[in-house]
Amino acid sequence: MSPTRKAAYVTNSKGIEVKEGPIPEPADNEILIKVYAAAANPTDWKHKDIFNDITIGTVCGCDAAGIVVKTGSKVTSAKPGDRVSGMVHGCYPDVPENGAFAEYALLTDRIFSHIPENVSFEEASSWGVKITTISQALYINLGLPLFGQKDPNAEGKWFLVWSGATSVGQAAVQAAALAGYKVVATASPHSFDLVKKLGATAVLDYHDSDVAEQIRKLTNDSLELGIDTISEDKSIPTAVEAFGSKGGKLALLLPYSSQPRKDVELLFVLAYTSMAGHHCRHFGKDVEPEMSKPSSDYWEAFEKTVFAGKYIEQAIKLNDGGLNAVSSVLDAVKTGKVPSGYKAVVKIAA
Incomplete structure (x- = not known):
């Protein structure tokens, strides 16, 4: 695996630039995934535009689905080859190379779900933030x-x-x-x-x-x-x-x-604040340790519900333009051009 990958970085003009950067290394409690699809959220354009002074040079995006390629030493909930979807802390100044709109991204252990074979990466990519x-x-x-x-x-x-x-x-x-x-x-x-x-x-x-x-x-x-x-x-x-x-x-x-x-x-x-070790400086909120385990328990229960076929997937508006489409997709979310009820999703890997 190459030591670099392409990702969508925030620029000082509140824009998005796709360029090469290092593949982030998973910490003890993280997993590295090859991203197949990433979904857009209002928090993405808000971090890019409103908090641009602290997010310049960070990789954008918080919802990612893909295949596990590497796990941290303390991770027991996933293994290489697993199909998973979860939340990424994109636009995060303390870990600027990690974001969902990238060829590879880090997920926090158990803040994700495995994906059933009958659910696509594109559908599952919307799970993380919500x-x-x-x-x-x-x-x-x-x-x-x-x-x-x-x-x-x-x-x-x-x-x-x-x-x-x-x-x-x-x-x-x-x-x-x-x-x-x-x-x-x-x-x-x-x-x-x-x-x-x-x-x-x-x-x-x-x-x-x-x-x-x-x-x-x-x-x-x-x-x-x-x-x-x-x-x-x-x-x-x-x-x-x-x-x-x-x-x-x-x-x-x-x-x-x-x-x-x-x-x-x-x-x-x-x-x-459910993601262990993270600090949200623009909101003045640190991670709250008591929230991390309850959130991971909730994810585990969600996974069981999904595999039991009791969860109804959100409709998606798919853009297959890859990372080069991220800028226009975020603009569509910001200006309300994504159809009501739909989730804007970018296909990243084939």
């Missing part, structure tokens, strides 16, 4: 069970997924429904059928000015748990308003400084 995110949001912070497991206390209870057609939203709808909750989700009308197929009991239009009132009426003023997969200034207050009179907990994917209701706790989750 499964790690909902491991923190639903399992660690909101107290739902491991992915695919039933919650004995869920009967008759509602769970809110704000924007259920997003990548994280689709996974959250399935996780909550499999746990036994009645899921109320919001989406655009053209995504209603998709979100219901994933397990939602009801789907409402988040454009409606009275959507919070609709949710309170539907749930009989009993909603206590939920996740806002958009987590913007317009969505958060409305999602909070939908909670019942007892209040509850709402997981957020972005920090939010206000507190619309004192009885609804807002919980900001950040997937990177």
Whole structure:
């Protein structure tokens, strides 16, 4: 194997440059994979553009699927030749050569799943960020069970997924429904059928000015748990308003400084903090060791669900232009040109 590989690096003009660089060496708790497909996330263009001062020269991308070529000395969950998909900490200044948009990438031990033979690399490439995110949001912070497991206390209870057609939203709808909750989700009308197929009991239009009132009426003023997969200034207050009179907990994917209701706790989750040894300097959050094992347990449960055929894959928008397509794909994600409900994926290896 050549000591170098091609990768998509962030430039000082907030652009992407494909060039040669060293293949990263796996630490004790990491695996090195040959990347066959990588999916794009909003966090990719945000790191490239908003945090450009600290991400210049780093390899971009956080979702990768491929074949294991080498493992760290303490890794027991994978071996060379295994098909896997997981989360990469791309655009990471402390390990600048590691990112999903590359011919080779590093995954943290057990922050990944093996891929069944009936699932393509392209389909599986979307798992990394969303499964790690909902491991923190639903399992660690909101107290739902491991992915695919039933919650004995869920009967008759509602769970809110704000924007259920997003990548994280689709996974959250399935996780909550499999746990036994009645899921109320919001989406655009053209995504209603998709979100219901994933397990939602009801789907409402988040454009409606009275959507919070609709949710309170539907749930009989009993909603206590939920996740806002958009987590913007317009969505958060409305999602909070939908909670019942007892209040509850709402997981957020972005920090939010206000507190619309004192009885609804807002919980900001950040997937990177599940990755042992990592520091998110731009968010001021260090890795939280207590999150690493629960997240890896969640991934293990997710893997069992996938192999049991109980997980519905997200539709993909495939670009087979390789690493040279990364820049245009990230622009499409940024400008909202990826079809609703789809995941933008770049095919990297044949």
